[in-house]
Amino acid sequence: MTYDLLVRGGRVVVAGDQRVADVGVLDGAVVAIERDLAGAAREEVDATGCVVLPGAVDAHVHLNDPGRSDWEGFATGTAALSAGGTTTAIDMPLNAIPPTLDGASFALKVAAAEGVARVDVALWGGLVPGDLDRLDELADAGVVGFKAFMSGSGVAEFEAADDLTLLEGMARAARLGLPVAVHAESDALTSRLAARAVAAGRTSMRDYLASRPVVAELEAIGRAIAFAAETGCALHVVHVSSGRGVALVAEARARGIDVTCETCPHYLVLDEDDAQRLGAAAKCAPPLRPAVEVEALWDRVLARDVDLIATDHSPSPAALKDTRDDAFAAWGGIPGAQTLTALVYDKGVVARGLALERLGMLVAGMPALRFGLAPAKGAIAVGADADLTILDPAQSWTVERDALLDRHKLSPFVGMALRGRVVRTVLRGETIARDGQVVGAPLGRVLRRR
Template identity: 60%
Template sequence: MPDYDVIIRNGTLVMPNGELRADLAAADGQIAAIAPELAGGARETIDAAGLHVLPGVIDAHVHFNEPGRAEWEGIASGTRALVAGGTTAFFDMPLNAHPPTLDAASFDLKLAAMRASALADFALWGGLTPDNLDTLGELAERGVIGFKAFMSNSGIDDFHAADDLTLYEGMRRAARLGRIVAVHAESDALTAALARRALAEGRVGVRDYLASRPVVAELEAIGRAILYAGETGCALHIVHVSSGRGVALVAEARARGVDVSCETCAHYLALTDEDAERIGALAKCAPPLRGRDEQAALWQQLLDGTLPMVTSDHSPAPASMKTGDDFFKIWGGISGCQSLLAVLLTEGHARRRLPLATVAASTAGYVAQRFGLAPRKGRIAEGADADLALVDMRQRYRLDAADLQYRHRHSPYVGREFHGRVVRTLLRGATIFRDGRAVAAKPAGQLLTP
């Protein structure tokens, strides 16, 4: 009888406090032992000589659009892309599914779809809109990871932005329910008025769109959300912060005792406003890509620990929605979940000497802690789930559209050179990606609740 289910030998483990050359054994889905030249046998042995072993990425911000809009992506193709990029868990946003996740019935529909197709573990965000304040309790009972609200137009007709009263009262209820509130923080008053002015003047180009969503719109909304969180005692998370000044606002509030955190996205670290002009529609997002100064500030904050978390905000759409001369009408979302870890390994570790321990913390360890999934998830340690990404840091490759696992194989990262290739992904000790393809015998994703 073997001692373990799997032993990974000769790898370099990326631990919370640094790197360790050691073997790792897993049994019953958990890490059972870590030691150099680990004794014992296993049903499967993986030689990881020359490879780094990182905790599987937890991407806390994706839109897989199922049920209802699976033609935009879908859970099967979306999770194939995730596991190809070393991700073992994800949090699916309440939109752009149809219906959005606003009550128990819509939660159950999405949960059934996830159990049928998800190759990775998952958590589900519930919505916070003017239409569902009375159903927040039933969503919490179902196990949502938290509630997502938009402070500006969501772009989806069936997911309405939260006005100030909705956000304030929703935060009060979320605090009583013990759930975090995540906000898309852009001032609708500013962005909508600037967009109307541009359209009235016939200015519909890339730069016109960027100018309609200035950094000040983000800063104003972040400040307002922090004020409401402090007054209500609600835990707050600011999604896809695009500016160093936005991160600084969050850090200052946290230092004052407000329970607030934030994330940035890989595309804000890899791309700038110049790339938006060069690439066009595939690089449109909201908030938009910023200038080099804001990007440099984000990298410095990631290096010094002020910015704790990076996600993909994978928001896909068919090619027909990513074309046109009017940049305001083009769908504002970037396809990027497969490249989240690749961006950090390349732009962070290889080019800016970001420690691999920081890469692991910002994509797994901190995420698990902030959203109540630790100590089970997000780290390489005995007793934690054996969710792992094996990476060959020696490999360099140029991303080709054919490499993408998305339903629609387009991304602003196509053609980009990356350092470090994910060669194997394990979920609870079982290999789910190897040799360039998903190999799970059947969907094994499980619901994660805080």
């Protein structure tokens, strides 16, 4: 047989296991996974000594096109994603102008991505106060689900969902068979704590951290779970920052509620001391937590209570981070498109013994399954898209700002030494990035939920 691509001799993460094998690709799909495959290929890649993972499915990115491409855009954001081993990204509905709130704005987002995206892209729709019929439009267009904020989103165009909007929106989403993802922080707590601090002139990073305590996350998660139980809606809690928050989700799931959660590399790698050291570069919401919370979160990852890990890549121009001593005024978002797989490999697999097959599920398998992109995405399997991340576990490297491909290169991970580097990313059988650089023309497609 003649293949389009043969990846030979790597440790392939497949079907909850790992084994040394060759991966044969034809017409963009995996057609064989066996040791010492016979036959020739248009292209052969020697992956001896490397780990071959399913291409990462980053379920939480803010690419901001159209309307805020000066913050980020499909071209630059997906270049960074591809260099880091991501082959599919799910773009959030806010930050673009207009936000993705109906069929027309979905079409604008598709037009902005076509011809420039270097990875495949799926889209979240927005759940905001207003006409719930727009959710039907978005479902028909092909969104993977609906995103709602239980506190301010940070942009005027995307209003937070009050309790009635969230409850009724979840009921509509349940009828449509789509999940609702929530940013779970209590606005009643965080907004008043922030206002009190600013009024008193307390605007340092330490003051910002204190204004968004863990209890604000716990209260909102509990409320969202109650709404999901009442409506029968599938619930996904984004960027959970605490082990206690994950525990609430795990306990609800044990009671039969359809709820999952994600965390992000920055909550697993950085803590509140890093926030105070780095300043606005490490500002996010929920904020970074004390070191003890970081370890509690890792405990939940290792216990398999965390369903997936996503970047929440949320870039902005440098001017929005340069707010001198006012942490409240700085944009709250951490860019991380290029470092997802490497960070989880180093801090999880190398440092804590996380199994390779579990890494594959956290960054690829579970997001594809939860958000309707499987079986084409999320696994190395016969018939699936040939989306592969090849990682060299022997390479030690340091994250350097000049090597980042997102628009503003403001990553708080710059200077971090890591073990294990993504050396090649393959999308539907075509190499799209090699050794940190993009390769060839953009091949990304816009995906609709299956």
